[in-house]
Amino acid sequence: MTLKGAAWDELRISAMLARHGFSVAQGVGSSRQAILCTLDEFSKVSSNSDISIIYATGHGYEAGNNVYLIPGDYPMNNAFGATELNQDAxxxxxxxxxxxxxNMNLVFFAGCRTKAED
Known part of the structure; x- marks a missing residue:
């Protein structure tokens, strides 16, 4: 599923943060593994910083009390149950x-999301 608006938002927000002196890592359409590697690296780097910001956008899925970001390589023909989401999102x-x-940690999740039917 292509979300051109989300990709454009990521580019705009990244450019704005870079203009204000933040180091920026982008991942438009990234795979789950690439996202997890980037998050692990960001955790290490941000521990030496005063402020950290993550802006994540894309499609999400809500199951139970959890919200998941759907990565670019999510097998869309799979189900969207807790097991599948924990494994692939x-x-x-x-x-x-x-x-x-x-000193300050901010996370903005700007993705739309689908809620699982109970």
């Missing part, structure tokens, strides 16, 4: 826990 709590700056 990125839990927003992983994104949040990747911010580890000393």
């Amino acid at each position: 990125v839990n927003i709590s992983k994104i949040v826990s990747s911010c580890s700056a000393k």
Whole structure:
């Protein structure tokens, strides 16, 4: 699923943050593994910073009390149950826990999301 508006938002927000002195890593259409590697690296780098910001956008899925970012390589023909989402998507709590700056950590998840039917 292509979300051209989300990709454009990521580019705009990244450019704005870079203009204001932030180091920026982008991942338009990234695979789950690439997102997880970037988050792990960001956690290490941000631990030496005063402020960390993550802006994530794209399509999300809500199942139970969890929200997941759907990566570019999510097998869309799979189900969207907790098992599949934990295996193939990125839990927003992983994104949040990747911010580890000393003074301020901000996470913006600007993705739309589909809620699982109970």
